[in-house]
Amino acid sequence: MDATPPSTPGRGPSPRRFAAAFMGLLQGHVALFGEELKEQQSNALRLFVLSSLSLMFGLLLLIGLSAAVLISFWDSHRVAVITALCGFYGLGFLVSLGFLLLRLRTAPAPFSASLEELARDREQLLP
Numbered sequence: 001m002d003a004t005p006p007s008t009p010g011r012g013p014s015p016r017r018f019a020a021a022f023m024g025l026l027q028g029h030v031a032l033f034g035e036e037l038k039e040q041q042s043n044a045l046r047l048f049v050l051s052s053l054s055l056m057f058g059l060l061l062l063i064g065l066s067a068a069v070l071i072s073f074w075d076s077h078r079v080a081v082i083t084a085l086c087g088f089y090g091l092g093f094l095v096s097l098g099f100l101l102l103r104l105r106t107a108p109a110p111f112s113a114s115l116e117e118l119a120r121d122r123e124q125l126l127p
Helices: 015-072 078-105 112-125
Strands: none
Touching: 015 078, 015 112
């Protein structure tokens, strides 16, 4: 005769159930992390391509307009026009640098959905 009492399903979680639940949670988190990583990668690539194109066309436009202004004032005020253009470009650089730094400081944390999900799981698992 066997002296060990039969285990009932309502008594408590068995190590096997706990491991299965843990693996299920881990699988869900890894899948979510993979999706977010893919999303971040495509977003970064898209932003890089658009930024590069915008920068290239903007610089070409700026060079053309600067040449046109400089040629039109070449005989009368060439030094003043060159100085004004340099001041304008310097001001534009400082303003865009300020916006860039502000954007970097206020950027949301990457993988925030994964971190939120991990925090929720930790709250549910801890007593």
